[in-house]
Amino acid sequence: MPSAQSVAIAGGGIIGLTIAWRLAQLGLAVTVYDKGAPGGEASWAGAGMLAPGGEFDAISELAALALESRRLYPGFVRKLEEASRRPIDFQERGALDLAYSSAELASLESRAAAQQRLGIPSKPLTPSQVATFWPHIRKSSLAGARFYRQDAIVDPRHLVTALMEVCRKSNIILMPDCPVERVSVGGAGVRFHTSQGVSDCDFAVIAAGAWSSSLDVEGVPALPRCEPVRGHLIAYQQPAHTCETIVRHGHTYLLQRANGLLIAGASAERVGFVRDIDPSAVGALASEASFVFPHLAETSPAETWVGFRPLSDSVHLGAWHSPRLLLAYGHYRNGILLAPVTAARIAAAVNASSRTQ
Ligand code: GLY
Numbered sequence: 299m300p301s302a303q304s305v306a307i308a309g310g311g312i313i314g315l316t317i318a319w320r321l322a323q324l325g326l327a328v329t330v331y332d333k334g335a336p337g338g339e340a341s342w343a344g345a346g347m348l349a350p351g352g353e354f355d356a357i358s359e360l361a362a363l364a365l366e367s368r369r370l371y372p373g374f375v376r377k378l379e380e381a382s383r384r385p386i387d388f389q390e391r392g393a394l395d396l397a398y399s400s401a402e403l404a405s406l407e408s409r410a411a412a413q414q415r416l417g418i419p420s421k422p423l424t425p426s427q428v429a430t431f432w433p434h435i436r437k438s439s440l441a442g443a444r445f446y447r448q449d450a451i452v453d454p455r456h457l458v459t460a461l462m463e464v465c466r467k468s469n470i471i472l473m474p475d476c477p478v479e480r481v482s483v484g485g486a487g488v489r490f491h492t493s494q495g496v497s498d499c500d501f502a503v504i505a506a507g508a509w510s511s512s513l514d515v516e517g518v519p520a521l522p523r524c525e526p527v528r529g530h531l532i533a534y535q536q537p538a539h540t541c542e543t544i545v546r547h548g549h550t551y552l553l554q555r556a557n558g559l560l561i562a563g564a565s566a567e568r569v570g571f572v573r574d575i576d577p578s579a580v581g582a583l584a585s586e587a588s589f590v591f592p593h594l595a596e597t598s599p600a601e602t603w604v605g606f607r608p609l610s611d612s613v614h615l616g617a618w619h620s621p622r623l624l625l626a627y628g629h630y631r632n633g634i635l636l637a638p639v640t641a642a643r644i645a646a647a648v649n650a651s652s653r654t655q
Contacts, residue, residue, distance in 0.1 A: 303327070303652060304499040306490045308478040308513060309506035310336030312454060312637045313626055315461035316374075317503055320641040321648060322468040329499070330470060331492055333477040333509065337458030340507050340633055343605020345531060345553060345563045346454045348635045351393050351420060351446030352546050355412045360613055364632055365417060367639035368448065374638040375452065381467065382460035386452065387556040393449035393544035394423070394432060396440065396590065402548075403441040410444050420444040434540055436592050449544055451553050454634050478506075483517035483623045501648055503624045505640075508571070508608040510627035518619040524627055526571050526606035529564035530579040532587065532599035536560040541591070550586040559601075560594075562587040566607075575602050607631055615643040621651035 303326050307314045310332035318328045330336065348371055354361035375388045397403035410420045425440040465472055473494065480491040481502055488502040504510050508526035515521055541554040554560045565579040580602050588595035610628030613636070618625045626644050629636045 303501070304329070305501040305503060305648065306331065306488065306497065306499040307503040307505055308481070308490075309504065309510070309627075310472060310474070311339060311341040311505065311507055312337065312457050312461065312634055313507070313629065313640055314503070314505035315458070315465055316637040316641040317505060317626060317644045318470045319461060319464050319468060320645045322465070322470050324645060324649065326501075326648070328465075328468075328470045329473060329497065330465065331473045331476045331478050331490065333475070333506075335474055336462060336472055337455070340605045340607060341454050341458050343529070343531065343603055344454045344634050345551065345561050346452045346555075346634055347449070347544060347551060347553065348452055349393055349446070349449035349544055349551075350635075351413065351418050351449045352395070352544070352551060353632060354416060354418065355409045357416060360632070361416060363613065363615075363639050364635055367636050368450070370638035370642070371450065371452070371635075378457070378460045378464065382463040384456065384460040384463055386456040386460055388450065388452045389556070390450040391543045393446040393546060393551075394428065394435075395420070395444045395446065396428070396435070396545065396547045397442050398436075398439045398547070400441055406442070406444050418446070419448065420446045432542070432545070434591050434593060435545065436590055445543075451544060451555075452634065453555050453557075457634070457637075478513055480514045480516065481623070483515065483620050488622050501622050501624060501651070503626055503644060504618075505626040507627060507629075507633065508606040510608065510625070511610075515623070518623055521618065521625065522610050522612075522614055522628065524608050524610040525568065527609045527630070528567040528569050528572065528604050528606055530567075530576065530583060530602065530604050531561055531563040532580055532583045533559045533561045533601040534587070534594055534597060535600045545590060547586065547590050550583065550590070552587060552590060560591075562599075571606060573604055575604060608633065615640055616647045617651070621647075621654070624648065
């Protein structure tokens with residue numbers, strides 16, 4: 299690959315920064331534009347679940363990508379820690395799905411059978427096994443559970459810090475507070491019009507999460523629509539080992555970071571980019587959190603926040619009507635999980651285009 303080739307990336311979240319790092323490793327000159335602080339949106343808000351067991355129960359392109367990316371994660375984290383010299387809270391301890399009625403247990407079991415066919419293993423646990431290994435969990439009415447050993451968590455804020463450091467070491471230019479106003483795609487290259495001027499590059503990547511399709515792009519058909527789905531999360535400061543694995547019940551998940559923060563998420567609301575905290579969503583999460591961990595009823599969440607998931611008709615990973623324009627958005631609930639596989643796909647697309655030019 300000629301080293302003179304350049305790429306501009308719209309969006310400096312975990313997806314955009316991971317792509318930037320990967321393309322810099324291939325020898326491209328990389329610039330990343332972000333409308334605010336890199337990693338300041340979904341990458342900051344996400345709980346950091348790397349958990350196909352909680353997300354997929356049917357064959358789909360997204361499920362296959364998620365499983366592939368989960369396999370890539372240990373190497374991704376190891377290389378990122380080595381290159382950045384920043385610690386990353388990455389816990390491969392599995393996930394526990396709880397059932398508090400026979401109907402919930404039947405539903406867990408039929409879901410697990412479907413997941414087994416996808417390559418997502420889980421095993422049943424009895425209430426007494428749950429009580430032994432998860433002593434803080436509600437025992438009353440517990441009908442059973444399943445354990446997903448391959449599910450894991452990562453602290454997305456650690457990923458952002460480490461990625462920004464490797465970007466700096468790789469001479470990637472980061473342009474914070476620099477919204478991309480227009481992208482003009484031509485046969486010979488791509489022009490980025492930003493709040494700080496115009497620049498030309500060989501390739502452009504759109505990795506702006508829920509904001510991706512609001513970019514004004516000319517020279518190709520309109521980008522696939524992407525809309526925000528707001529999620530509320532809450533967190534409690536708790537003693538270490540309160541929640542050793544991901545714990546799920548119904549639509550709620552709980553996990554504990556190495557720094558003690560026990561996070562419960564998440565709502566799903568199609569309200570546009572409204573950042574207001576909705577007390578009823580917080581109340582519903584707190585109520586579910588204290589259902590699973592009864593001692594939390596004695597305490598209020600220390601933090602509440604919202605983030606915007608990027609929902610599209612599918613995940614978009616690759617060229618859009620020009621080998622010079624690549625899309626990397628639509629990851630919805632799994633952007634943090636899908637970052638390594640997304641970067642690999644975008645790097646492969648850039649490599650293939652470079653060879654044909
Ligand atoms: N990844 C979980 C969520 O979007 O809530």
